[in-house]
Amino acid sequence: MTDCANQLQRYKFEVPEIVFGRGMLSQVGSCARRLGGRKIFLVSDQGLFNAGWVDQVMKSLLEARLEFVYFDQITINPRDVDIEEGAREYLRQGADVIVGLGGGSAMDAAKGIAILSANGGRIQDFEGNDRIIRPLPPMVLCPTTCGTGSDVSQFAIITDTKKRCKLTIMSRCVAPDISLTDPDTLSTLPEEYICTTATDALSHALEAYFSIASTTLTDVHAVKAIRLLKGNLVEAVREQTPDAMENLSRASLHAGMAFSNSLLGIVHALAHPIGGYYNANHGSINAVLLPEVIRYDLPVVTEKLSELAWGLGHKEACNDKEASEVVQGEVESLLEACSAPRSLRSLGVKREDLPELANRALNDACLITSPRQADAKDLLTILERAY
Numbered sequence: 001m002t003d004c005a006n007q008l009q010r011y012k013f014e015v016p017e018i019v020f021g022r023g024m025l026s027q028v029g030s031c032a033r034r035l036g037g038r039k040i041f042l043v044s045d046q047g048l049f050n051a052g053w054v055d056q057v058m059k060s061l062l063e064a065r066l067e068f069v070y071f072d073q074i075t076i077n078p079r080d081v082d083i084e085e086g087a088r089e090y091l092r093q094g095a096d097v098i099v100g101l102g103g104g105s106a107m108d109a110a111k112g113i114a115i116l117s118a119n120g121g122r123i124q125d126f127e128g129n130d131r132i133i134r135p136l137p138p139m140v141l142c143p144t145t146c147g148t149g150s151d152v153s154q155f156a157i158i159t160d161t162k163k164r165c166k167l168t169i170m171s172r173c174v175a176p177d178i179s180l181t182d183p184d185t186l187s188t189l190p191e192e193y194i195c196t197t198a199t200d201a202l203s204h205a206l207e208a209y210f211s212i213a214s215t216t217l218t219d220v221h222a223v224k225a226i227r228l229l230k231g232n233l234v235e236a237v238r239e240q241t242p243d244a245m246e247n248l249s250r251a252s253l254h255a256g257m258a259f260s261n262s263l264l265g266i267v268h269a270l271a272h273p274i275g276g277y278y279n280a281n282h283g284s285i286n287a288v289l290l291p292e293v294i295r296y297d298l299p300v301v302t303e304k305l306s307e308l309a310w311g312l313g314h315k316e317a318c319n320d321k322e323a324s325e326v327v328q329g330e331v332e333s334l335l336e337a338c339s340a341p342r343s344l345r346s347l348g349v350k351r352e353d354l355p356e357l358a359n360r361a362l363n364d365a366c367l368i369t370s371p372r373q374a375d376a377k378d379l380l381t382i383l384e385r386a387y
């Protein structure tokens with residue numbers, strides 16, 4: 001039996017309990033109660049408060065006769081210092097369940113607070129794979145964008161403010177107990193964020209699909225996510241119809257389930273140091289890197305490219321060359337639909353920083369599952385081409 005066959009036959013696939021549907025934010029209270037909560041630590045941000053979604057969650061908690069504490073000291077790319085403050089507040093208040101409402105920043109902040117409140121220490125102590133010792137408090141995570149996947153994933157990404165880099169924490173422990181998606185929350189998401197979070201979902205799905213840890217089960221979710229993006233992105237960006245927005249929520253969920261179990265690749269390995277260094281938008285960085293990384297991976301993913309071309313409905317793509325052109329074309333049109341940025345320069349990245357960014361990416365956990373190995377020189381070449 002080949003290694004490849006072994007890999008196909010031995011795998012595990014883990015996801016939280018999933019609650020999905022319009023209006024389901026009203027169920028947050030009952031979910032938290034079901035997890036044994038009495039005093040809930042609610043993590044969200046000012047934007048969601050202003051949009052009225054935090055109020056809806058508070059109402060649901062009150063209806064479930066639960067006390068709560070509201071914590072909103074979080075930023076885009078959540079910072080280590082905010083996580084530490086959140087954990088202190090969680091312990092001071094004697095809370096027992098964490099609810100995170102928002103995009104990747106709010107949900108990763110909720111995860112970071114859960115880690116420190118149960119384990120103590122600094123968030124840096126948990127960087128890497130399986131470094132968490134003590135079990136975390138129960139969590140309900142409610143995504144309000146169409147891309148992060150943090151609500152189902154085994155990742156938490158936190159910014160180290162001193163080193164200006166992102167810490168990737170990978171552990172089964174950080175997947176929440178319940179992922180609750182209410183697609184209605186996308187109705188107040190600005191168009192810019194629809195685009196940047198959808199490009200993040202696209203990157204998750206593609207990197208999960210090409211990952212060396214991918215399985216038949218993760219492939220199903222990855223392809224479903226790409227098909228949903230393909231079928232709904234234009235309508236979602238132009239008209240924000242409820243159906244199209246709901247399907248983007250679904251795409252995010254499928255992409256999240258795929259990458260949480262098969263992990264990622266070079267796009268995210270490079271996006272993390274760039275995001276930490278410049279505090280730049282994660283989805284925008286991914287959008288710039290994605291075409292270059294696909295080009296880099298092409299020689300080693302031909303078989304999967306053909307399957308993907310078929311999965312996307314291109315039965316006419318008969319050979320490797322046609323399949324790769326079809327998939328690259330699909331990715332290009334999705335990025336175009338999002339008016340995605342096309343260069344690192346346009347994101348404020350400085351050319352002289354590229355070697356340092358390539359070096360930092362070498363330590364990122366996402367590089368481990370890249371289908372094609374890359375050293376610092378390869379990573380620098382990708383960055384230069386994307387510049």
Ligand SMILES: [Fe+2]
Binds near residue numbers: 200204268
């Ligand atoms: Fe991402």
